[in-house]
Amino acid sequence: MHTFPSTIEAPLASETLSAALVADAVTRKYGGRSAVTDVSLSLAAGDCLALFGPNGAGKTTLLRLLGGLLKANSGRVTLLGQQLPGEAETRRLLGVISHRSMLYEALTVRENVMFAAECQGLRNAAAATESVLKRLLVFDRANSPVRALSRGLQQRVSIARALVHGPRLVLLDEPYTGLDQTGARALTEALRELKASGATVVLVTHNLAEGLELATQAAIMREGAFVHRLERPVDGFDVSAYATLYRELVGGGE
C-alpha cells in the first residue's frame, strides 16, 4: 500500500488551477485545547475526501471549517477561489448533510425542501424542489409531514434539502447513520452524480466500506491532525487492508 507522509503541503491556489477546495495550515482552538491543528489539503472538482477517525479527533470541526461554518483561528480555507467564511452568497455553494435531519418535523416533505430552496435564493424553487424529490425517490411522499416518515426516508428528504440548489461543495457528517439499504444506495448514487457533475465532496463517516467506495482521497484523523493520507489506487481501495491499517493507527475500537 503506497502511503504519503502524514502532512501534505497544500499547493497554493494560484499554482493548482483545478483546485476547488484548499485548506492551508488551518487551526481551530476551543479554550486552551486545539481541536484542529495545522491541517492542509487540496481537493479538485469531482474529488471526494473520506475522513475517518475516532470520536473527538476533530473531524466534525474540520468539516465545518472547510465549509466556512466555523472560523479558523489561523490558516485559510479557499473554495473556488473565494476565501471562507465569505459573503452570504458564498454559502450558496455549500450543501450540508448530517445525521441530524435538519428538517422541520411538523412540515411536509415538499414544504421543507421548498423552504430550503427559497432560502438558497432559487428563482424557480418549485421546479427545483420537484426535480430533487424525484431524484431521491421521495416524490410520492411529498405531502406527508416529515414526522410520519421512517428514519431512512427522513434522511433522504434531508439530502434533497441539501442538494436542491446544486451545491459545489457537499459536506457530510456521518450521513449513513440509521440509513437502510435503499436509503444508503440512494445516497451513494446521489453523491456519485454530484462528483460527476464536478462538485467536491467531503465525507465524515465511521463506515469504511461506504466511505472508501466513493473516495478519491482517504484520510485518518487523530487528535486534530492527519495521521495518514492515501490517494485512490487505480483499482479502488482495498477495504480490509485499510481497516487493518486503521485499527493499527487508531488503536482498537472505532
Add this chain to the structure above:
Amino acid sequence: MSELAFRPPSFVADAVRIARKDLLIEFRTRSGFLSATVFALLSIAIFRFSWDPTVVSSIDLAPGVLWVIFTFSGLLGLNRAFGVEQADRALDGLLASPVSREAVFAGKALGNLLFVLAVQLLALPTLALFFGLPVGPEWLGVVAVAVLAAIGFVAVGTLFAAVASNTRLAEMLLPMLALPFFVPVLIPAAQATSKLLAGSGLGEVMAELKILGAFDIVFVAACTLAFPFTLEE
C-alpha cells in the same frame, strides 16, 4: 442538471419567509399557542376571583394583572422560538444558506411578535369582560401601548431565547435573563394602561410612550446586532 438561476438574498423576504414558516409550524402543532392562551385567560379569571371586589376595584387591579399575564404568557411563547430549530438542528441548514443572521433574528422575532399579539387579541377582551371594564375609545390607546410593549418584549425575548438555547436549562434561564430587561417595558405600559383606563387621554401618557418607543428602537437594533454572536463561529 439544468442551470439553476439564483436571486440575491433579500432581508425582508428571508425574514418574512422564516416568520411564516414558524407560524405554519405553530398552526400545525398548536400546542404553544393553546398553552399560552389558556394560561392567559385562566389567569385573568383567577386574578379577578381571588381579589375581593369591594376592597380592590377592577380598574385598579386590571392594568397590573394584564401586564403580569402578558409577560408570563409571552415567555411561554418565546420558549418555543428556538426549540423547533434545535429539535433536529434545522438551524444549521438555515445558517449554511445565504440567509443573513440578522434576517434569521428578524424572522424569529416577527413570528414571536405575531404570536404575542394573537394572544393579546384574546386576552384584552377577556380582561374587559371578567373585570367589567368600560369599553370606549381609551382602548385604542391601550392597544397602541400593547403593540409598542410587544415589540420591545419580543426583541429582547427572542435574543435571550437564542442565548438560553445553548444551555440545558433553557426554559428556566430565559425568564431569569429576560425579566430585568422587561422592566422598562412593563412599568411604563402598566402605568399608561392605568391612566388610560381611568380616562386620561393619550397626551397624558406621552412620557410612558416615549420610554416604550425609545426602548423599542434601541433594543430592536441592539438585539439584531447581538444575535450573530449567539451563534458559534
Add this chain to the structure above:
Amino acid sequence: MTSVSMPESRTAARRTMPAVDWVLALALLAVGGAVVRALLYTPADAMLGAVQRILYIHVPSAIQGMYVACTIMAVCGGLYLWIKDERLDRIAESAAEVGFVFLTVVLATGSIWGKSSWGTAWAWEPRLTSALFLWFVVLSYLILRDALENREARARLSAVLGVLALLLVPFIHMTVYLFRGLHPEPLALKPGKPDMSPEMLSTFLIANVAFMFFFFALVRVRYQWATVRDARAALEQA
C-alpha cells in the same frame, strides 16, 4: 486570530496564589482607615443623625458596584466579542463577581439607612430600585456563566449579556424616575455647593477613593485566581 492564552498557561498553572496579596492588604487598610475616620473623626450630620455615616459605605459601594463594575463587564464583553482575547473575559467575570458583592452591600446598607430614617427596611424609590434590578442582572450574568460549560460559549454569551445590560441601565433609571422618590438628594454630587461640611466632604471623598482602590484590588485578586484556574483546566484537557 490566535488565542492569546496558550503560551501563558503552563507558567500560569505552576504559579500558586501568594499567601498574602499586598495590594489587597493595603486596600483593606485604606477602607478600614476610611471607616475609622468616618466613625470617629467626622461629625454626624445635624439633621440626619449618626446613621448618616452609613452613607460613607453605601454611596461608594454604589458607585463601584453599579457603574464601574457594569461598565467593565460591558466594555470587556464588547472587546472580547471583537478580538476574542480570553483575558478580557476573565476581567469581566471578576468585575461581575466583585460588583455583585458591592451591590449586595448597597442594598443592605440602603435598607439599614431606610429603616432608621424612614421607618421601612425597603422603599421603592429610584436609586435603591435601580440597584435592585442591577443586582438581578449581575446575578443572572453569573448564573448564565455557571450554566455554560463550554468556555468559548460562556465567554461569548456572557459578553452579549454584559453589553446589553449596560444598555439597560439608563432605561432602568428612566423607568424608576417615573415615580417620585424619597431618596435623599445626592449631597456631594449636586451642582453648586454640596450640603456637607468640609470634614464630611473630605471623609466622603476619602471613602470613595478607598472603595475604588478596594474594588480594583479585589478584581485583581479574583482575576489572578481565574487565570490559574483556566490554566490548570487547559492542562487537564490537553
